[in-house]
């Protein structure tokens with residue numbers, strides 16, 4: 001069922017255009033989307049869940065292999081308790097409702113960030129989602145929950161320092177692949193394309209190490225109004241760019 005849909009959608013990206021292997025998304029603007037409509041911020045988060053569903057489907061349909069969605073940062077704990085609680089509730093709702101489709105799509109679900117600080121029910125939900133999809137072989141979707149890139153890098157450095165202290169590793173052996181292998185994204189290729197919605201052009205502590213050579217795509221649309229066609233527009237923009245990685249054409 002999904003296969004035939006995949007073929008028709010794939011036609012929306014020009015033939016031969018390179019599809020990024022890994023797309024990372026900063027889903028921003030839920031609160032503003034609600035505020036301009038006179039709604040509580042929670043309504044924006046709820047609508048944002050629909051956009052997330054759309055983007056996951058579109059990414060899978062066009063053949064993206066890895067998709068990383070920034071859902072909650074280590075700095076988002078500064079928000080009102082009620083808003084935070086609602087976000088965890090939404091997360092549970094999302095997995096309850098969408099897990100079946102994600103399994104059918106052969107999606108592998110992963111999480112990055114320190115999920116031990118989430119409410120127990122949310123931790124159980126995400127464990128279940130991980131377990132239920134761990135033997136799948138399709139697109140990998142990573143949800144960044146209580147994720148902060150600086151914290152991730154600090155933790156990696158601590159782990160490397162311990163290995164040096166124990167004599168297992170020499171300081172001269174430390175290179176970028178050693179650091180990469182101690183991050184929560186170990187084994188996942190770096191993002192080729194980073195999308196941020198809502199008009200703000202900043203990274204907000206997301207994958208700082210991993211996006212060294214990512215193409216950046218900023219979009220004015222607020223996250224709840226970012227749908228399949230907007231995602232495909234981002235992919236088309238990516239497809240037209242020339243990546244040089246410091247070399248020459």
Ligand code: IPE
Nearest residue numbers: 027028029030031032033071
């Ligand atoms: C992104 O939307 C979702 C999260 C950070 C959880 P925001 O909630 O940041 O929305 P704005 O930026 O306030 O509009």
Ligand code: IPE
Nearest residue numbers: 026027028070071072073204
């Ligand atoms: C980034 O959005 C985090 C997520 C989308 C989860 P924020 O809304 O938290 O970022 P700032 O505060 O505008 O930088």
Ligand code: MG
Nearest residue numbers: 028029030031
């Ligand atoms: Mg925001």
